[in-house]
Amino acid sequence: MSALEISPSVREAIAEEVKKYPEPRSALLMALHFIQAEIGHVPVGIQRQVAELLGIRPIEVREVVTFYPMYHEHPVGRANIRVCVNIACALAGAREVVEGIEARLGIRPGERTADGAYSIEEVQCLGSCGTAVCVQVNNDPYIENVRPERLDDLLQTIG
Amino acid sequence: MAHEPYLLPPPGADWRNLEAYRQIGGYEAARRAVHEMAPEQVIEEVKESGLRGRGGAGFSTGQKWSFMPKPGGPKPSYIACNGDESEPGTFKDRQILERNPHLLIEGLAIAGHAIGARAAYVYIRGEYTTAFHTLSAAIQQARDAGFLGERPFGIERPFDVYAMRGAGAYICGEETGMIESAEGKKGQPRKRPPFPAVYGLWGCPTTVNNVETMAQVASILRRGASWFKTLGMPTSTGHTLFGVSGHVERPGVYELPLGTTLREIIYEHAGGVRDGRALKAIIPGGVSMPVLSAEQVDVRMDHESLKQAGTLLGTGGIVVMDETACMVRAATVIARFFRHESCGQCTQCREGTGWFHKLLKRLDTGQGTMDDLATIDRVGGYMEGQTICALSDAAAWAATGFLRRFRPEFEAHVREGRCPLPESFRP
Structure with a gap:
């Protein structure tokens, strides 16, 4: 596998982001979002390049990548299906939603389908309690009011 | 009794649009504050309104602002606006961000004048994609209209608003966790003192206010503290x-x-x-x-x-x-959340949240003992008031709160060796 590089357009976006703050390091979270939106995860090699861009040490990038649940150091599915399982979603049947997706895709949370198309993640409260169950694919706008009996439609939407 | 809303637009109105927002008097309160009111007058008006922060702690907003140093000090001052909204059951700031972003920006412009801030950073939880884009577009509109930037409302004191994103950690809603995160670090809360008003973002004086609180400020300056107090x-x-x-x-x-x-x-x-x-x-x-x-x-x-x-x-x-919901299970789901979100700095919280989750899971599946109930109470006592931030206290209040309010149901799980509510939701 060839080594991944941060693309010129993402470099440009990071440089723009840095201008918002008195210290370049403050752009780190946004930089990681830009990278993940493009390549799906943030491997160690890329982390070194980010560190160089922001003038910090690679470990200072890695501790952020591993602290925040939204970043992935290793590849996830092209559609990473994140199901909220916290209280409001649990009351609305989140467990049945997770199980339904598991059965349809043949994977468990934390796993990826063989073709790399999907992965499932259980997440903690997405702030959409009034429209539970809430599902988010990658960092796209929410899919709300998900019902266990309508999961075929859901997976069709995700494509 | 009908109450005319002032935070959220009526059905059919699109206040994300700057022109529509200006037609209802939008940005006039900020313009008036900036041109006609001394910063102390703005702080007085907000104090007089009795406004208490809407992020959870309920502290007086005007009083919080009065802790900030007088403008003209050696360091710039900042506003860190908390839009991390990750407390389960809470989804209201998203309504303002997605449906009335200019009300927030106007509130920030007023607050910026009151405390002499150079800029406001709105920290939005990473998952709120729509909210982030909506606010970012509104900020650009406000800049283009001359309300933000080098000469906001034509005065010689730069003030701008920036939107930034978190990345899924609840602890970044804690004010100093948020500041650490906004600096590009792990969101581990800081010890206080020093408080953010002395040492906040990048070591500069910072006031931390919730999104809804800032929307309230714009409304108060628009209609007056005496109107606000009638509600x-x-x-x-x-x-x-x-x-x-x-x-x-x-x-x-x-x-x-x-x-x-x-x-x-x-x-x-x-x-x-x-x-x-x-x-x-x-x-x-x-x-x-x-x-x-x-x-x-x-x-x-x-x-x-x-x-x-x-x-x-x-x-x-x-x-x-x-009536179908099992209280042990509700407590278990909530304990799982706190265990997941503890940042791990303080032993009481890191270990205590894990204990709660294990004990409650055991009770939920009918494997618990009466001793486990006593342990929950005891562990809760070790966790309150002992740590750098209040996540530990919150985890303790949640777990012991369920136990105290619904003890007979917990005891029934132990006695019967199973959950007595077969129709309950699943964890």
Whole structure:
């Protein structure tokens, strides 16, 4: 596998982001979002390049990548299906939603389908309690009011 | 009783659009504040209104601002606006960000004048993609209109607003965790003192205010402190956004005066308990706040009344549970959350949240003992008031709150060796 590089357009976006703050390091979270939106995860090699861009040490990038649940150091599915399982979603049947997706895709949370198309993640409260169950694919706008009996439609939407 | 909302637009109105927002008088309060009011006058007006922060702690906003140093000091001052909204049961700031972003920006412009800030950074939780893009577009509109930037409203004092994103960590809603995160670090809360007003973002004086709080400020400056005080209760003034979720017919966000009874919110606004079932339990202000039982449904939703009822207003995020819901299981799901979100700095929290989750899971599956109940109470005692931030306290209040309010149900799990509520939701 060839080594991944941060693309010129993402470099440009990071440089723009840095201008918002008195210290370049403050752009780190946004930089990681830009990278993940493009390549799906943030491997160690890329982390070194980010560190160089922001003038910090690679470990200072890695501790952020591993602290925040939204970043992935290793590849996830092209559609990473994140199901909220916290209280409001649990009351609305989140467990049945997770199980339904598991059965349809043949994977468990934390796993990826063989073709790399999907992965499932259980997440903690997405702030959409009034429209539970809430599902988010990658960092796209929410899919709300998900019902266990309508999961075929859901997976069709995700494509 | 009808209450004219001032935080959320009426159906059909699109206040994301700057022109539409200006047609209802938008940005006139900020213009007036900047041109005609001294910073101290703005702070006085907000103090006079009785406004208390809407992020959970309920501290006086005007008083918080008065802790900031006078403008002209050696370091610039900043506003860190908290839009991390991650407390389960809470989904109200999202309504402002997605539907009325200019009200927030106007509030920030007023606050910026009051404390002499150079800029405001709005920290939005990473998952709120729509909210982030909506606010970012509104900020650009406000800049283009000359309300933000080098000469906001034509005065020689630069002020700008920037939107930034978190990445899924609840602890970044804690004010100093958020500051660390905004600096590009792990969101581990800082020890206080020094407080953010002395040492905040990049070591500079910073005031941390919630999104809804800033929207309230714009409304207060538009219509006056005396108007604001006519709404709500003597020590809990104004409207607030109550989020109602769980087993109700019409879950959603309702803008109502503080002091509205829980009964009115659940039965009149949210349409009552789903399928005509009986009410069992209510979390009044996000899962950190001790749970209430059905008999307490006549409590008023304001700071003082809820304190008397043994809980707190928190974020006003109301989670309703009907007769089918198992209380041990609800406590387990919430304990799993706190265990996941503990940042791990303090032993009491890192270990205690894990203990709660293990003990509650054991009780939920019928494997628990009466000793486990005593352990929950004891561990809770070790966790309160011992740590750098209040996540530990919140985890303790949640777990011991369920146990104290519904002890017979916990004991039934031990006695019967299983959950006595077969129709309950699953964890």
